[in-house]
Amino acid sequence: MEDKGMERFIPVYEPDLSGNELRYVTDCVQTSWISSIGEYVGRFEQEFARFCDARYGIATSNGTTALHLALVTLGIGAGDEVIVPTLTFIATTNAVTYTGARPVLVDSEPQTWNLDPARLEESITPRTKAIIPVHVYGHPVDMDPVLEVARHYGLYVIEDAAEAHGAEYKGRKVGALGDIGCFSFYGNKIITTGEGGMLVSDDAQLAERAAALRDHAMSPEKRYWHFDVGYNYRLTNLQAAVGVAQMERIHELIAVKRRNAHYYNDLLREVRGITLPPEASWAKNVYWMYSILVEDSSGVGRDELAAHLKERGIDSRPFFHPLHTMPPYRQDISLPVAESLARKGLNLPSSAILQERDIERIVGAIKELVTPVY
Numbered sequence: 538m539e540d541k542g543m544e545r546f547i548p549v550y551e552p553d554l555s556g557n558e559l560r561y562v563t564d565c566v567q568t569s570w571i572s573s574i575g576e577y578v579g580r581f582e583q584e585f586a587r588f589c590d591a592r593y594g595i596a597t598s599n600g601t602t603a604l605h606l607a608l609v610t611l612g613i614g615a616g617d618e619v620i621v622p623t624l625t626f627i628a629t630t631n632a633v634t635y636t637g638a639r640p641v642l643v644d645s646e647p648q649t650w651n652l653d654p655a656r657l658e659e660s661i662t663p664r665t666k667a668i669i670p671v672h673v674y675g676h677p678v679d680m681d682p683v684l685e686v687a688r689h690y691g692l693y694v695i696e697d698a699a700e701a702h703g704a705e706y707k708g709r710k711v712g713a714l715g716d717i718g719c720f721s722f723y724g725n726k727i728i729t730t731g732e733g734g735m736l737v738s739d740d741a742q743l744a745e746r747a748a749a750l751r752d753h754a755m756s757p758e759k760r761y762w763h764f765d766v767g768y769n770y771r772l773t774n775l776q777a778a779v780g781v782a783q784m785e786r787i788h789e790l791i792a793v794k795r796r797n798a799h800y801y802n803d804l805l806r807e808v809r810g811i812t813l814p815p816e817a818s819w820a821k822n823v824y825w826m827y828s829i830l831v832e833d834s835s836g837v838g839r840d841e842l843a844a845h846l847k848e849r850g851i852d853s854r855p856f857f858h859p860l861h862t863m864p865p866y867r868q869d870i871s872l873p874v875a876e877s878l879a880r881k882g883l884n885l886p887s888s889a890i891l892q893e894r895d896i897e898r899i900v901g902a903i904k905e906l907v908t909p910v911y
């Protein structure tokens with residue numbers, strides 16, 4: 538019988554590195570291909586691009602550099618404006634700011650918790666160059682209206698898919714729906730390389746330009762000839778080796794995460810005042826995070842519930858603070874849907890290595906505070 542005092546601490550996320558990760562990293566060390574030249578980088582780029590149904594993949598040092606590289610590849614810079622949801626991780630707007638452009642923040646919509654396509658047109662000015670829809674917590678953005686507005690106003694679309702590897706919009710994988718898609722492979726992401734990122738695109742010219750800018754804009758034909766001010770945003774072969782091993786199991790990892798989310802849903806459905814994560818009829822949510830809303834009708838505050846879970850050895854994370862409420866991007870505006878989501882939202886443990894009994898323990902701890910509906 539399990540001793541209650543000995544129950545393991547359940548973190549919000551733990552990577553699953555139980556495949557060929559160690560073998561491939563060892564191969565890099567033994568062959569001394571540890572830097573950014575080496576066979577795993579190209580393999581990882583090809584395999585991940587194919588997984589996204591995109592033609593090209595350009596691996597980067599992390600998801601933030603992928604976003605920055607996407608923006609500079611599209612020529613976005615000082616004086617430009619880029620539309621971004623206010624409810625996202627700060628990396629999305631920081632990447633815009635690095636270019637000298639200004640992020641323009643829009644509210645979320647209640648159905649998917651993502652950028653509200655109905656709020657786009659009112660945010661467009663003559664300076665607007667691009668929209669960055671972010672597939673927050675693994676649920677795809679309603680992309681058709683976003684793409685339609687972008688086409689109508691001649692704007693680029695950069696998908697921030699850092700949290701949504703394998704999520705689908707009307708049967709199509711996210712990442713290759715706009716001009717460029719950006720992913721993160723940080724340790725808590727659906728697949729990881731420790732730190733890492735990737736741009737995917739169907740456009741050969743954009744892919745070529747991004748690959749060059751990633752490497753100090755060195756001419757592919759003439760060594761040490763630099764056609765622009767580029768960057769060192771390269772991924773190492775060591776990291777790509779982990780990525781290739783993760784790619785061997787990406788379908789399985791996503792399937793397990795979806796199964797875990799459904800199990801959480803089954804157990805939480807009867808709990809008063811807990812809103813379950815969305816999955817629109819046109820969407821495949823990959824539940825990077827299993828996210829709930831702790832409604833006022835639960836009789837419990839979100840932070841109170843998080844503190845109670847912590848006492849029971851279970852970690853959780855509040856939703857992001859809306860960007861317009863934080864010092865670098867503060868504005869005296871009201872974006873009420875995002876503000877309400879941020880106040881109520883809680884991410885529960887979401888790793889693919891969670892067992893059913895872990896989920897039962899987590900939901901059991903929630904039910905100690907929040908009464909079931911009968």
Ligand SMILES: Cc1ncc(COP(=O)(O)O)c(C=O)c1O
Nearest residue numbers: 599600601626628699721722723
């Ligand atoms: C929505 C979003 N965009 C961008 C990033 C940046 O990725 P990274 O941490 O790899 O730089 C992250 C995650 O960390 C993210 O969640």
